[in-house]
Amino acid sequence: MGAFGHYLASHFTTLQKEFWYLLVGGVANGFLYGMVAVGYTLVYGVLRLINFAHSEIFMSGGFAGYFLMKALVGTTVPSGLSSIGLIGLGIVAGGLVGALVATALERVAYRPLRKRNAPKLAYLISAIGASYFMFNLAGKEFGRYSVSVPQPYINHAVFHVFGAPVLMYDIIIFVSGLIMLFALDRIVATTKLGRSVRAVAQDAETASLMGVNIDRTIALTFVIGGALGGAAGFLFGLGTGVVYTMGFTPALKAFTAAVLGGIGNLRGAMIGGLLLGIVESLSVVFVQAAYIDVVAFGILVAVLLFRPTGILGERLGRAA
Amino acid sequence: MLNVSNAVVRYGAITALHGVSFNVEAGEIVTLLGANGAGKTTTLRMLSGLHAPSEGSITFEGRNITATKAHQFTSLGISHVPEGRRIFPQMTVEENLEMGAFGRRGSFSEDMEKMYATFPILKDRRKQMGGNLSGGEQQMLAIARALMGQPRLLLLDEPSMGLAPMIVETIFRIIGEIRDSGTTVFLVEQNAAQALRLADRGYVMENGRIVFSDSAAKLLTDERVRAVYLGEAV
Numbered sequence: 001m002g003a004f005g006h007y008l009a010s011h012f013t014t015l016q017k018e019f020w021y022l023l024v025g026g027v028a029n030g031f032l033y034g035m036v037a038v039g040y041t042l043v044y045g046v047l048r049l050i051n052f053a054h055s056e057i058f059m060s061g062g063f064a065g066y067f068l069m070k071a072l073v074g075t076t077v078p079s080g081l082s083s084i085g086l087i088g089l090g091i092v093a094g095g096l097v098g099a100l101v102a103t104a105l106e107r108v109a110y111r112p113l114r115k116r117n118a119p120k121l122a123y124l125i126s127a128i129g130a131s132y133f134m135f136n137l138a139g140k141e142f143g144r145y146s147v148s149v150p151q152p153y154i155n156h157a158v159f160h161v162f163g164a165p166v167l168m169y170d171i172i173i174f175v176s177g178l179i180m181l182f183a184l185d186r187i188v189a190t191t192k193l194g195r196s197v198r199a200v201a202q203d204a205e206t207a208s209l210m211g212v213n214i215d216r217t218i219a220l221t222f223v224i225g226g227a228l229g230g231a232a233g234f235l236f237g238l239g240t241g242v243v244y245t246m247g248f249t250p251a252l253k254a255f256t257a258a259v260l261g262g263i264g265n266l267r268g269a270m271i272g273g274l275l276l277g278i279v280e281s282l283s284v285v286f287v288q289a290a291y292i293d294v295v296a297f298g299i300l301v302a303v304l305l306f307r308p309t310g311i312l313g314e315r316l317g318r319a320a
Numbered sequence: 321m322l323n324v325s326n327a328v329v330r331y332g333a334i335t336a337l338h339g340v341s342f343n344v345e346a347g348e349i350v351t352l353l354g355a356n357g358a359g360k361t362t363t364l365r366m367l368s369g370l371h372a373p374s375e376g377s378i379t380f381e382g383r384n385i386t387a388t389k390a391h392q393f394t395s396l397g398i399s400h401v402p403e404g405r406r407i408f409p410q411m412t413v414e415e416n417l418e419m420g421a422f423g424r425r426g427s428f429s430e431d432m433e434k435m436y437a438t439f440p441i442l443k444d445r446r447k448q449m450g451g452n453l454s455g456g457e458q459q460m461l462a463i464a465r466a467l468m469g470q471p472r473l474l475l476l477d478e479p480s481m482g483l484a485p486m487i488v489e490t491i492f493r494i495i496g497e498i499r500d501s502g503t504t505v506f507l508v509e510q511n512a513a514q515a516l517r518l519a520d521r522g523y524v525m526e527n528g529r530i531v532f533s534d535s536a537a538k539l540l541t542d543e544r545v546r547a548v549y550l551g552e553a554v
């Protein structure tokens with residue numbers, strides 16, 4: 001066996017030992033990526049544009065949750081039902097503020113361009129401008145340093161899978177992520193509202209002939225994507241703390257996840273998010289932790305080069 | 321029922337319609353004939369709010385609808401079967417029909433059954449994706465989808481385009497039945513012979529202008545129409 005063989009063998013031994021531990025963390029991250037990735041994919045579906053200001057929607061949800069927890073969580077750490085209630089409130093607050101910011105963004109940064117039939121490049125510049133404006137505003141108003149969110153629950157190990165602890169934080173993300181992504185999937189696949197989003201994504205002009213108000217449908221996709229992105233921002237901040245630049249890296253990874261799953265494909269974004277979270281987490285065995293972001297963006301470049309339509313292929317249109 | 325007066329439509333610097341006027345009365349089938357590029361599709365797009373006229377006016381059942389937006393037309397009672405059918409490719413046949421009823425409140429399952437009775441092939445295919453249907457099936461779906469909006473005026477843009485003669489027969493027979501059941505039809509066609517046999521009246525369009533109009537029977541024997549649109553030597 002050569003030196004490289006030894007390298008691989010020793011790393012695989014580590015992988016075996018650490019697998020379940022890394023998997024749990026990877027799935028938790030994956031749900032967060034998925035929740036943000038659907039926002040990219042929904043907006044791409046109806047507008048054929050990447051909402052590069054989505055990172056600031058995520059950030060705004062993080063701060064909404066932070067201020068709410070600061071107001072509601074006292075000196076003793078809550079437990080039981082009050083924990084669940086507080087986390088629920090945090091998700092709602094993050095989601096509401098995320099939806100609000102997304103709506104404002106659509107109105108101010110995108111709709112005027114759409115009404116003027118502006119070229120795609122104008123949208124991109126507008127998005128980057130809006131993004132800079134928002135995170136710098138947050139930095140000015142809320143300070144430049146990361147602050148931790150007052151914890152509304154005790155983060156103990158709830159159970160173990162093959163020796164790896166599953167923390168309360170992981171469970172909060174699994175449960176809320178599953179509920180939100182499942183609900184979104186069903187809404188888009190089976191409701192009239194979801195049908196209007198899919199119709200606009202497939203053929204906007206014909207959708208309007210059917211009586212679909214395109215402006216309202218586009219605004220609605222920003223609301224839905226913003227709500228999930230903002231809720232994810234709260235959940236992320238709960239574990240990592242909040243700071244004005246907190247959206248940048250997670251959102252770029254979520255964008256990677258959306259591309260990986262096939263931008264415009266809703267389930268693709270969910271699967272892409274989970275996959276990216278897991279791969280990224282497991283790759284810690286093979287590369288130094290400092291390189292972990294390189295793995296995610298390496299995947300982005302590779303997908304764009306070799307399979308630009310992603311795993312499931314483009315199109316939000318698909319119902320099931 | 322429908323009155324268009326001196327309508328001008330521009331695409332940027334290009335003027336596609338140079339002041340067209342025509343009318344459609346309730347219960348009629350009126351056909352608009354013309355060569356490729358004459359402005360027929362533009363006329364229909366104007367009649368369903370996809371492209372507002374820059375001059376002139378449109379009234380429907382006495383209401384001025386010149387500035388009405390596209391998504392408000394189905395609730396006015398006007399449905400549009402667009403050129404090229406424009407089926408939602410990644411929706412099932414059933415979902416496409418549901419889209420046709422988008423502007424309606426309440427249950428429409430009865431109408432859905434009616435459509436399946438008129439177009440049995442759609443019932444067989446109701447769980448299939450629209451994009452997987454044949455051209456003829458898509459045309460039937462496009463018509464059925466428009467009818468789901470319960471229109472009083474149905475706009476059809478070249479429903480025979482690219483279809484085999486037998487299917488064209490079927491489509492034209494169904495258009496006749498639609499009129500007989502009380503829906504007024506405005507039919508754009510290049511297939512002049514068949515359209516005139518079905519229609520009550522016709523307008524002939526050239527280069528964005530209506531050059532003449534008459535009853536369908538008269539147009540069928542008109543030598544200008546015969547020469548240019550029926551491909552017959554005079």
Ligand SMILES: Nc1ncnc2c1ncn2[C@@H]1O[C@H](COP(=O)(O)OP(=O)(O)O)[C@@H](O)[C@H]1O
Pocket residue numbers: 331334336354355356357358359360361362363
């Ligand atoms: N989107 C558009 N932009 C610019 N010109 C157009 C557009 N659509 C149609 N036209 C022009 O308007 C004229 C009428 O086109 P159209 O209404 O499609 O004719 P028809 O349906 O009779 O074939 C043509 O000269 C065509 O080139």
Ligand SMILES: [Mg+2]
Pocket residue numbers: 357360361362403478
């Ligand atoms: Mg045409």
